[in-house]
Amino acid sequence: MNIINAIINLVNNPVTQLIHNEPGSNRANNLGGALEEYVQDLFADSFDLSGKERNEAISRTFSYLGNSSNPPDALIRGGDAIEVKKISTDGASLSLNSSYPKHTIFASSPMISNACRTAETWTEKDIIYVVGVVDSEKNNLRRLCMVYGLDYCASDEYYSHIKNKIKEGVERIPGIEFEETRELGRVERVDPLGVTYFRVRGMWGIKNPWTVFEYIYPYNSYKDSKFDFMCIINDKKWDTLKSKNELIELKKCKKYLNIENVRIKNPDNPALLEDAKLITFKLLRGDL
Numbered sequence: 001m002n003i004i005n006a007i008i009n010l011v012n013n014p015v016t017q018l019i020h021n022e023p024g025s026n027r028a029n030n031l032g033g034a035l036e037e038y039v040q041d042l043f044a045d046s047f048d049l050s051g052k053e054r055n056e057a058i059s060r061t062f063s064y065l066g067n068s069s070n071p072p073d074a075l076i077r078g079g080d081a082i083e084v085k086k087i088s089t090d091g092a093s094l095s096l097n098s099s100y101p102k103h104t105i106f107a108s109s110p111m112i113s114n115a116c117r118t119a120e121t122w123t124e125k126d127i128i129y130v131v132g133v134v135d136s137e138k139n140n141l142r143r144l145c146m147v148y149g150l151d152y153c154a155s156d157e158y159y160s161h162i163k164n165k166i167k168e169g170v171e172r173i174p175g176i177e178f179e180e181t182r183e184l185g186r187v188e189r190v191d192p193l194g195v196t197y198f199r200v201r202g203m204w205g206i207k208n209p210w211t212v213f214e215y216i217y218p219y220n221s222y223k224d225s226k227f228d229f230m231c232i233i234n235d236k237k238w239d240t241l242k243s244k245n246e247l248i249e250l251k252k253c254k255k256y257l258n259i260e261n262v263r264i265k266n267p268d269n270p271a272l273l274e275d276a277k278l279i280t281f282k283l284l285r286g287d288l
Helices: 003-012 027-044 051-061 156-171 244-251
Strands: 062-067 070-076 081-087 094-097 104-106 124-135 140-148 185-188 198-200 204-206 225-234 257-266 269-284
Touching (some): 003 140, 027 051, 027 081, 244 257
Parallel strands (some): 140 225
Antiparallel strands (some): 062 070, 094 204, 185 198
16 A cells, blocks of 8 residues: 555545544544544544454554654654644644654654654654644544655754754753653753752744645635645655546546645745646535
């Protein structure tokens, strides 16, 4: 399974109602979990399966399913990593908390869990950011986007450089006792009793893909649709993906499915433009 299979499943089965199977009191978290389950179903083609059958399909498709504390949210067996993000409005940014944006993801990263690191044999994976705009009142998925970190955010060195510079600056403050930590800093013995500590944490965020790629997919393209899907895949990645011919054939019989050749800015050097595919699909009001 890969991103192309997920798009085919979306077009053939455009479910937009989110349902979360786990009980809980936090509505926002429940919707986030429902979106993650929806994305799992897209990749595993498990929308209409019973609980047992769905579990088997999920297990065949993914080697790892994560948690909210450690990226990524999933690893496709022998394929890409997936990070799912929910926002409530078209213009909202993505909150990444202490984990900066990922160009790709490495098994050696201290930010991933050991379960993720050992789920299969891997060193580096491309990561797909899957972003959904969710109507919290009706549990409806209004927009969905899939974009590779390769096309969306800069290389690791840009983020780690600024993180390390800030960390070094904090640790140079004289007269303060620091504890070794993965965060930007932890100051021990703040008070006379020496019982209080102070944590210095990074809170990363990034503009959502619709905002970042507005220059190739402007707001007017989807403002009147009830559901809208956008995906960007650079041509180098596109050429490696199976099932793309099936998607091209599907385009011939799906009126609102489009595959367009575009040029996108290189995240490390915006002066360079790279060839990519813009894949879009929408449902008009009355189609649902």
